[in-house]
Amino acid sequence: MNKNKKTFYITTPIYYPSGSLHIGHLFSTNLAWVIKNYKTKMNYDVKFLTGSDEHGQKIEKKAKELKMNNQDYVDMQTSKFIDLWNSYQIDYDFFSRTTNNEHKECIIKIFNEMLEKKLIYKGLYKGLYSVEDEEFIPETQAIKKDNNFYHPISNHQLEVIEEESYFFKMKDFTKWISEFFEINPDFIVGQKIMKELKNNFLEHDLNDLSITRISFSWGIPIPSDPKHVVYVWLDALFNYISALGYTQNSKNYIKYWKEGDEIVHVVGKEITRFHCIYWPIFLHSLNLRLPSKILAHGWIITSEGKMSKSKGNVINPLDLLKDFDPEIIKYYFAAKMSIENDNVFEKEFILQTYNSDLVNTIGNLVSRTLAMIHKNFSQSIKFKETNEEHDLFIIKSINHHFDLYINHFDQYNINLAFDAMIELARDLNKYIDLTTPWKLTNNLDRLAIVLNILLNGIYTIAVMLEPVMPNHAKKIQNALNVPSLSFEEIKKMEKFDQILVNKSEIIFPRK
Template sequence: MNKKTFYITTPIYYPSGNLHIGHLLTTTLAWVYTNYKKQRGYDTLFSTGIDEHGQKIQKKAEEAKMDPQAYVDMQANKFKNLWELLDIEYNVFSRTTNKEHEKAVALIFNKMKEKGFIYKAKYEGLYSISDEEFLTPTQAILKDNKYYHPVSGQQLQEVEEESYFFNMSKFTPWIRSYFENNPDFLTNRATEKELLNNFIDKGLEDLSVTRVSFDWGIKVYNADDSRQHVIYVWLDALFSYLTGLGYLSDNQSDYEKFWLNGNERVHVLAKEISRFHAIYWPIFLNSLDLNLPTKEVIHSWIITPEGKMSKSKGNVVDPIPLIQTYGAEEIKYFFTSQVNIDNDFTFSYDLLINVLNADLSNNFGNLLNRTVKMVNQSFINGVHFDEENLHQIDKNILKEIDLVYQDYCLALDNFRADKALKRTIEFSKHLNEYIDKNEPWKLKDNLERLNVVLNTLLQGIYAITFMLSIVMPKKTSKIFNFLNQDIISPTALNDYKKFDNKVLDVKEILFPRIKN
């Protein structure tokens, strides 16, 4: 039987600046969603990468006195090293300097041109080099007779040059209709409303898709051009989601499996690039009669008490020291469990430490350690499931395992990892309360009742460990080993005999308390 497929991408990151925790958040979310789909039996493919072309990259390379290719090679390694440090595995690392990608994008450009969607004219307007974005005066901020980018604050350049344009305006009715008929296409309602109000409902302007003022990019050659044209970075970059699957290459099997015939095609991105992914990308795909993504998961910003992270404020948080200090899995748990993708998230070190101590050390870690200790004190050969002697309080816990797992799946099916993990940790808290109500330390002379209580606790601990495994696979693998469990599956959640006569051995404290 063919498995359902799940293809997920991060944006291909622009590698001109330093790494920050925004990169960490986006990639971790995509990785966690992938792990969940694997749990559910999907065939998955996870893609990330970097966007290597454009005027900004060329300028950065010049500043570093490097060849542009050598510069992006160096930057690519920074991202790969971060994902390795974070213990994030991916299937594809897309690079827009890949020759197969460059060849495919040139073919795509020509195909759009042949279909009449691309025409030559002169571009006169505003351009942000740092954001690689064209803006109209109404979209920009005017201050002291100069125009600035509304998000980054970078001063805009006035540009006048020969360019090819994509006929975006022609697709305005189509994209508006698509939003209306596919209300679940974007996860973020506020972003959808903003895109409609600020761009679509005003009527889309045709998009300049080539530049002639620099040469670091995919070149298009036409005899009637006065100068050599380089394809605009967004037209180049967005198609990496297809070329990473082999689209227009000699081997299109992944493209056919995961995009052409795939069940779920998901992009994870931050809200500031939603215009390119939610308007331009669907239109580009529609112009070529290609499938659209099935979902765009749009998360908000991580900010600090000083506001949005920026070099000028000096509040950019480097992810590497965080991982080295607190641990890769702990950091992934923190961001995944705390960030509600619809709202900006305020990061602080105090919050990080408090969450890790409260959720993992005091709550779940304590539950695991005290339960196994009590089992080993009274049952050398392990506990067993005794259905006849279950009390209502025990049955309620076993029933809650099913309810928690249903809530967990519902949240993750809607890409709300924070809700799934918070529900999991809430259940761990309920198990600690169950211990307090049953007072097992007073049941040493009633081994029949003590056996039921401890077995019930282990059933709950298994469920929590299983649900946390999507974000902490290494730690949870150790826990399953401590619990002498070989079968790691959702079907085992209701196999109440899985702990029968299993000897338990917690070999280390997995979640030590962090000192402030």
């Protein structure tokens, strides 16, 4: 298949719709969305998937409590995610739902193929299980207190269950996944996660994985053994290819997965075992292509610690929209949240970031520069070569910080990429202070050189800002009166030679 552009396929986790919306959902999805926008600007053919994981015992239990049909319940809950992404102006190409017929067909095909290859067998599961987390926990990993067992991460109480199940022969692939990690040390973005997975799960053989249940019915039944429904992770993980049309071997599946150039999954660290160990093993067992990278990020915590209902510190992202434009919130989550570490969040941090980065640094730079241009020039100002020390430094700074931005984005250090943008904006403000253009009104040739360099710097910042704040970047673009914001134009210093810039509106009003 001929391809003019490299392809890039990025996904979020598909979210479990039984709980409340929280800012962890926003963190993951915004991160993937910003990367999608960056890759689009880098001229990739990009597809972006998010969605909802709609089967399981917990869903069945919640629907029963509300006296609702299971499907009606997940329809209601899933609509909340769709409304959330609409409210935050986060667009996507695929919204994957595990209750879709195409997905069900995919899972049955996968199960039958695994059965045919003797990758799965029927047995008896007896052990600890968390209904809330939809997860079996070996006793060696559970936390024991007061003669009860608790989930090691969520702290939900575990119950002992015993039931018939089909098992995937995960143990047989322990050696393969260990060797895969050694050969592909950058498969997981976040070396802490890689180390934890090796220490916690690969020091000894993996346990065979239960992939069906018979104690509830809300799932995908196995046609050859209909009392069994496919259990959550086999069901959920394959959504990444079912949404592309794996069952039909569709053009999307071939282009973006089978023959795709880059595939990246964005996940929270609590589900890395499933995405970084089970998912590659599932794919490898079926001779299917693996993703390029798993981008695993830390948690968002508050001053009370990890968010939980019991602590009352779960933050609904819709509540933040009462005080802030969605792009301001998205900027904060992209620019100030580290992927490597857990991040402490308080609402006032958004306002602090807005005032510091956007109002005082970028907004001030744009308004100062355009005001000086309109005060002193009625025509476009052309770029001229210069040997002035301050000029040479700031031109070098523009190129250096843009290169840094690209490098950080390509390494998925998104917050560091935006740090480079803000460092450039600060350098440009310092350049104004050092060159004192307001004192150059009697030397218009020199003033024109300074202001043209500033325009080039502002253009660069607008381009760097666009993946996370496209609407605000558009305002800067309109003020600069340029036809587009393009990575390719950044190092062309003559781009303003024939352009008369507009008077700037206030890009970032003070709050």
